[in-house]
Amino acid sequence: MKIDRLRAYPIAIDRSEVFKIATGSSLTAENVYVKVDSGDISGWGNSSPNSVTGETTESILKMLRGVKPYVENEVEITSLWEELKKKHPQDPSALAGLDIGLYDLKGNIQGEQVFEMHGGKERGVITDRTIGIMPLTDTVEHAREYVDRGFTALKIKIGLDLLEDIKRVAAVREEVGDDIRIWVDANQGYSVQESITLCQKLADLDVVFVEQPVKEDDLEGLKKVSEESTIPVMADEAVKDHEMAEKICSEELADMVNIKLMKCGGLTGAWKIVDVLEDYGVDAMVGCMGEDVPAIAAGVNLCLTTDRIKYADLDSHFMLSDMAFRGLEFKEGKLWLSGETGLGIQVIEDKLEKYHMELEGVV
Numbered sequence: 001m002k003i004d005r006l007r008a009y010p011i012a013i014d015r016s017e018v019f020k021i022a023t024g025s026s027l028t029a030e031n032v033y034v035k036v037d038s039g040d041i042s043g044w045g046n047s048s049p050n051s052v053t054g055e056t057t058e059s060i061l062k063m064l065r066g067v068k069p070y071v072e073n074e075v076e077i078t079s080l081w082e083e084l085k086k087k088h089p090q091d092p093s094a095l096a097g098l099d100i101g102l103y104d105l106k107g108n109i110q111g112e113q114v115f116e117m118h119g120g121k122e123r124g125v126i127t128d129r130t131i132g133i134m135p136l137t138d139t140v141e142h143a144r145e146y147v148d149r150g151f152t153a154l155k156i157k158i159g160l161d162l163l164e165d166i167k168r169v170a171a172v173r174e175e176v177g178d179d180i181r182i183w184v185d186a187n188q189g190y191s192v193q194e195s196i197t198l199c200q201k202l203a204d205l206d207v208v209f210v211e212q213p214v215k216e217d218d219l220e221g222l223k224k225v226s227e228e229s230t231i232p233v234m235a236d237e238a239v240k241d242h243e244m245a246e247k248i249c250s251e252e253l254a255d256m257v258n259i260k261l262m263k264c265g266g267l268t269g270a271w272k273i274v275d276v277l278e279d280y281g282v283d284a285m286v287g288c289m290g291e292d293v294p295a296i297a298a299g300v301n302l303c304l305t306t307d308r309i310k311y312a313d314l315d316s317h318f319m320l321s322d323m324a325f326r327g328l329e330f331k332e333g334k335l336w337l338s339g340e341t342g343l344g345i346q347v348i349e350d351k352l353e354k355y356h357m358e359l360e361g362v363v
């Protein structure tokens with residue numbers, strides 16, 4: 001595939017409300033949109049600055065600027081990915097935006113959807129809707145609103161106050177009834193002993209699983225909680241690539257993993273993790289980190305290519321007050337692709353202009 005031009009657009013869009021989790025809170029979502037052109041055909045991806053990989057809008061732009069000579073060339077996606085991953089191990093989100101854009105472009109050139117190129121089958125993907133850390137009555141109100149809008153799964157952020165968290169989850173369960181699936185994410189907020197207590201209480205509330213209850217580097221603690229808990233424990237911050245996925249699976253450190261395109265360098269990195277999970281028979285969720293439609297659409301495409309991804313937390317675009325892309329439809333609790341080629345997305349040019357960040361050294 002011949003790439004003629006790589007460009008990057010730093011964009012800041014406010015969220016509809018402040019999003020608070022155990023490790024911090026934010027009102028604005030910054031994204032770097034990545035455009036790759038081959039002749040008059042384009043592909044789009046997006047990179048999301050985040051605290052998990054430690055990347056900023058500036059670091060993402062710097063990485064993309066540095067790799068231009070490698071990208072604006074005759075490229076094969078996987079070998080380019082391997083080369084750039086070695087050169088830029090600290091920039092997985094920047095790499096993800098590029099990788100996602102290249103797959104969109106490849107699909108657009110070949111006239112196929114991305115999941116089709118990877119042997120997947122079309123279907124709607126059930127996504128949860130995440131409720132940040134907020135007071136109990138607000139938590140319940142948000143849960144009611146999301147269920148009324150058609151969501152059949154809720155993810156509740158916890159991790160700052162154990163007793164309050166259990167009360168919040170119990171109140172949501174009472175409000176929404178038994179048919180709505182609830183999972184929780186502690187974002188490393190608890191000690192091992194607190195996590196074990198938490199899991200016992202959550203099991204009584206029919207919570208499906210708990211994400212990353214302990215610190216990401218406490219692998220022994222993660223294993224202990226997983227062993228003691230009757231509900232599955234999912235590794236999120238602890239797993240950033242296929243090598244860590246291999247360690248988690250082989251040493252049984254957690255029951256499931258959360259694959260995020262921004263952590264693992266995009267679809268290429270995600271499929272490497274999926275290969276590991278298929279070898280070990282371990283299930284996964286596909287998650288997100290503040291991304292807009294391109295990376296969310298990539299997450300949906302990823303889901304369609306494997307049975308190992310049992311859950312989807314692909315809701316960050318719903319939290320934005322506006323979007324710079326269209327192409328995803330939410331219907332009856334599921335995300336549906338548009339059916340167009342590539343990722344099935346379309347840029348809204350005037351939104352790119354409206355939310356553009358004025359920064360030095362734009363690619």
Ligand SMILES: [Mg+2]
Binds near residue numbers: 212258
């Ligand atoms: Mg998480």
